[in-house]
Amino acid sequence: MTPLLSARGLTKLYPGGRGCREVSLELDAGEVLAVVGESGSGKSTLLSLLATELAADAGRIDYRLRDGTVRDLLVLGEAERRLLLRTDWGFIRQDATQGLRMAVSAGGNVGERLMAVGARHYGNIREAARDWLERVEIAPARMDDSPRGFSGGMRQRLQIARNLVTQPRLVLMDEPTSGLDVSVQARLLDLIRGLVAELGLAVVIVTHDLAVARLLSHRILVMKDGRVIESGLTDQVLDDPAAPYTQLLVSSVLAA
């Protein structure tokens, strides 16, 4: 079976020579891939490249559409690319204020995504929004409240609902739990893990936290100085790292 997502030789170098070099990866439907590495290793650059928010200097990103055809996202027309990202992908950002519309109510944040993919019936949209808020443990009574009044954990759960309501096949996540209290993180991770399994989502998750990678991912990709230095099954890589750098990461000598 063709992978859902296959990136080849992805390269983006900033002035000064840092960035992301010759990264290749594959992701199957329903698979979770964690991208780990110390600060500045190129994780966020890679995610922005995959999301096609950042233009690559070189490489290709093949994506298998719902009809089975495979397209290189880097040469897709703008309108087609936008439609694909809106209907088939989600992106959960570390800073929820960047992933939500803060001036719109919680229910509106979820409902407007349905409208963006063609839903028109107000009652159905409101019902689906209510349902998704409940799934991410936000009380229906908060539906018309602004996310400005929400805690960090609630905002992140709302961002998850906003991204998943359209039933995407692929979700990119950039440090979705960092910056939150430890107990809030644990609850959020549980929620993400449950939804990913239930919905059979393919996920690329960037994290500096190896415990998050261990809990959520099937496979792992270790980056250093913009390159992938090790990849494999998460348990194998974390239990028996081959590269000296990964060994240091795992033994927490490096501040990841």
Ligand SMILES: Nc1ncnc2c1ncn2[C@@H]1O[C@H](COP(=O)(O)OP(=O)(O)OP(=O)(O)O)[C@@H](O)[C@H]1O
């Ligand atoms: N716009 C830019 N211009 C120049 N250099 C940049 C730019 N954005 C990032 N960099 C550099 O590229 C390298 C990779 O950055 P990137 O943000 O991808 O790393 P990261 O692994 O996500 O780090 P962190 O965990 O701190 O977010 C870093 O050295 C960073 O300083």
